[in-house]
Amino acid sequence: MRVHAITNTAAQVFTANLLLAAGGIPSLTVAADEVAAFVSQAAALLVNLGTLDADRRASIPWAIAAARAQKKPWVLDPVFVDLSPPRLELARLCLIGCPAALRCSASEFASLAGSDHDRDAAVQAFAKEHAIVVALTGPVDRVIDGTRSVTIDHGHPLMSRVAAMGCAATALIAAFNALHDDPLEAAAAALLVIGIAGEIAAERARGPGSFEPIILDSLYGLDRSTILARASTA
Amino acid sequence: MRVHAITNTAAQVFTANLLLAAGGIPSLTVAADEVAAFVSQAAALLVNLGTLDADRRASIPWAIAAARAQKKPWVLDPVFVDLSPPRLELARLCLIGCPAALRCSASEFASLAGSDHDRDAAVQAFAKEHAIVVALTGPVDRVIDGTRSVTIDHGHPLMSRVAAMGCAATALIAAFNALHDDPLEAAAAALLVIGIAGEIAAERARGPGSFEPIILDSLYGLDRSTILARASTA
Amino acid sequence: MRVHAITNTAAQVFTANLLLAAGGIPSLTVAADEVAAFVSQAAALLVNLGTLDADRRASIPWAIAAARAQKKPWVLDPVFVDLSPPRLELARLCLIGCPAALRCSASEFASLAGSDHDRDAAVQAFAKEHAIVVALTGPVDRVIDGTRSVTIDHGHPLMSRVAAMGCAATALIAAFNALHDDPLEAAAAALLVIGIAGEIAAERARGPGSFEPIILDSLYGLDRSTILARASTA
Numbered sequence: 038m039r040v041h042a043i044t045n046t047a048a049q050v051f052t053a054n055l056l057l058a059a060g061g062i063p064s065l066t067v068a069a070d071e072v073a074a075f076v077s078q079a080a081a082l083l084v085n086l087g088t089l090d091a092d093r094r095a096s097i098p099w100a101i102a103a104a105r106a107q108k109k110p111w112v113l114d115p116v117f118v119d120l121s122p123p124r125l126e127l128a129r130l131c132l133i134g135c136p137a138a139l140r141c142s143a144s145e146f147a148s149l150a151g152s153d154h155d156r157d158a159a160v161q162a163f164a165k166e167h168a169i170v171v172a173l174t175g176p177v178d179r180v181i182d183g184t185r186s187v188t189i190d191h192g193h194p195l196m197s198r199v200a201a202m203g204c205a206a207t208a209l210i211a212a213f214n215a216l217h218d219d220p221l222e223a224a225a226a227a228l229l230v231i232g233i234a235g236e237i238a239a240e241r242a243r244g245p246g247s248f249e250p251i252i253l254d255s256l257y258g259l260d261r262s263t264i265l266a267r268a269s270t271a
Numbered sequence: 272m273r274v275h276a277i278t279n280t281a282a283q284v285f286t287a288n289l290l291l292a293a294g295g296i297p298s299l300t301v302a303a304d305e306v307a308a309f310v311s312q313a314a315a316l317l318v319n320l321g322t323l324d325a326d327r328r329a330s331i332p333w334a335i336a337a338a339r340a341q342k343k344p345w346v347l348d349p350v351f352v353d354l355s356p357p358r359l360e361l362a363r364l365c366l367i368g369c370p371a372a373l374r375c376s377a378s379e380f381a382s383l384a385g386s387d388h389d390r391d392a393a394v395q396a397f398a399k400e401h402a403i404v405v406a407l408t409g410p411v412d413r414v415i416d417g418t419r420s421v422t423i424d425h426g427h428p429l430m431s432r433v434a435a436m437g438c439a440a441t442a443l444i445a446a447f448n449a450l451h452d453d454p455l456e457a458a459a460a461a462l463l464v465i466g467i468a469g470e471i472a473a474e475r476a477r478g479p480g481s482f483e484p485i486i487l488d489s490l491y492g493l494d495r496s497t498i499l500a501r502a503s504t505a
Numbered sequence: 506m507r508v509h510a511i512t513n514t515a516a517q518v519f520t521a522n523l524l525l526a527a528g529g530i531p532s533l534t535v536a537a538d539e540v541a542a543f544v545s546q547a548a549a550l551l552v553n554l555g556t557l558d559a560d561r562r563a564s565i566p567w568a569i570a571a572a573r574a575q576k577k578p579w580v581l582d583p584v585f586v587d588l589s590p591p592r593l594e595l596a597r598l599c600l601i602g603c604p605a606a607l608r609c610s611a612s613e614f615a616s617l618a619g620s621d622h623d624r625d626a627a628v629q630a631f632a633k634e635h636a637i638v639v640a641l642t643g644p645v646d647r648v649i650d651g652t653r654s655v656t657i658d659h660g661h662p663l664m665s666r667v668a669a670m671g672c673a674a675t676a677l678i679a680a681f682n683a684l685h686d687d688p689l690e691a692a693a694a695a696l697l698v699i700g701i702a703g704e705i706a707a708e709r710a711r712g713p714g715s716f717e718p719i720i721l722d723s724l725y726g727l728d729r730s731t732i733l734a735r736a737s738t739a
Binding site for chain 1: 279351476
């Protein structure tokens with residue numbers, strides 16, 4: 038199952054390796070005249086707005102259009118949208134393209150939604166308005182749609198010391214949306230799996246450097262019984 | 272010995288590290304107005320068609336021209352040419368530039384050569400027609416020119432779970448072509464060496480994450496006697 | 506503390522991970538219309554001239570202008586300037602923008618300054634003329650400004666077998682310039698810290714592959730007493 042990932046240049050390698058460790062196939066081109074062919078034949082699409090250069094900007098609309106035309110799920114990651122006004126504007130345009138899910142930090146969400154949207158009820162209203170799942174990640178993850186919410190309390194602080202961990206998690210959300218019809222459950226399951234892989238990795242890692250290869254090993258070796266035994270969603 | 276690698280954004284780091292582990296020096300620029308100077312002073316050139324953005328597209332013809340002008344060997348890796356019609360067209364144009372070798376998967380080769388070219392005799396005819404070595408990699412690798420063929424049965428399944436392993440192998444084929452005059456032997460030796468490094472790495476790796484640094488260590492530590500003891504080409 | 510790094514595509518991931526391991530936050534965009542917003546709110550800027558494509562070329566002047574407007578320190582890394590005449594010209598233009606420090610190899614420095622500038626007195630004259638710190642790295646590092654010089658004899662040969670080690674060191678010099686007012690001491694301290702982390706990593710690494718994650722672990726775990734115990738600057 039191939040996932041096409043338009044993602045930032047610092048996230049491409051780790052995202053590709055995470056998808057491979059999870060049993061998927063990554064493709065990553067950002068060329069505007071190729072991207073529609075890649076997305077049309079993929080199972081899902083990730084659009085991550087990091088390192089938003091001219092090629093990415095030109096290819097994102099075609100990628101989203103191809104995903105919608107083929108009814109493939111796609112997921113939006115508006116990295117650092119709180120730091121760049123033109124990126125914020127583009128992120129809002131992307132939201133019109135009906136992503137299955139939006140994965141971001143609380144401060145990125147606040148920029149997108151307006152600063153008064155930081156309580157759960159407000160996130161739910163935003164999710165309902167846009168008919169999407171909002172996955173707010175941090176020390177504790179919350180996954181919210183128009184009517185439901187899940188809290189996932191897994192992972193490890195070292196995950197925030199490895200570049201592109203959140204970006205790669207969004208790619209896994211895209212992959213899980215290709216495997217499962219309910220976007221809230223798909224997003225929650227992806228974050229649960231990566232959180233558990235992170236907990237297992239932290240038991241062996243000596244720092245953020247060794248944590249990176251070890252979390253890929255953990256994800257690769259993860260089985261159903263380990264997930265069920267460790268899962269705790271509040 | 273420096274190898275200039277025009278390669279996809281997901282392969283650049285691993286390719287650079289693999290060349291360094293093998294004792295080489297990588298350079299990677301894809302800027303059209305710099306690439307000729309870089310290639311002219313390099314020992315060999317890799318052209319990998321992944322993530323074929325505007326900069327890569329503009330620089331590839333100049334890079335090939337510089338390699339030919341200086342009689343430096345160059346090697347073509349037509350990644351995912353089976354997924355993108357414009358990339359397929361460009362790959363065919365690249366073949367006119369007389370690469371020493373073409374490294375690809377069976378399905379990428381089928382796209383390039385036409386779908387009736389999947390038997391060995393057909394690959395040989397293609398190699399003869401284009402005066403190149405064709406290296407078809409997979410669980411077992413075959414290296415074929417107009418008159419000869421070598422089968423290499425080395426490596427490990429984890430190699431297909433690490434991003435850019437095949438792309439980096441093509442860079443090693445380019446490097447070996449700078450060291451040895453026979454392109455078939457150079458390509459076969461490069462794939463043999465990386466396959467043996469992979470076998471050794473698999474003995475210590477716990478998954479695809481740890482496999483990546485360990486195969487670089489294995490390659491770095493590989494000596495002549497280990498290669499001769501493990502080599503088996505059918 | 507965020508450091509904005511305009512750096513080459515082979516260095517982005519390792520640079521981001523090194524900044525994260527050192528307790529910083531990286532940002533990496535090279536889009537011309539975003540970069541000023543990113544730099545204005547950052548603590549320091551790295552400009553590395555590797556893989557100098559159209560986006561990098563367009564964004565570097567705006568990034569430098571934003572750093573100067575906000576009085577944020579910035580550091581220049583003219584990678585491979587000895588191989589590419591257009592890059593050399595651009596590097597000289599960058600020097601007019603008053604970087605706090607220039608980090609390069611001896612041969613890159615010779616290209617920038619003219620080939621008769623290889624003795625310490627000549628480096629000092631160059632540093633004085635441009636009012637910058639020159640950090641010449643190699644088996645032994647020298648950090649020189651208009652009046653002072655420091656020699657740092659740390660590190661390990663494996664550091665030259667990992668892609669982007671020097672590029673990432675320059676990012677750390679930028680970070681240290683945000684923390685400390687004296688650019689010579691900041692540059693020397695950054696190179697000392699990364700050299701000591703490399704020495705510790707070499708005790709456990711089995712080759713360049715495992716060296717990369719382990720040096721990040723070492724840097725992450727480094728404390729004041731270890732640095733003071735190991736430091737030897739001649």
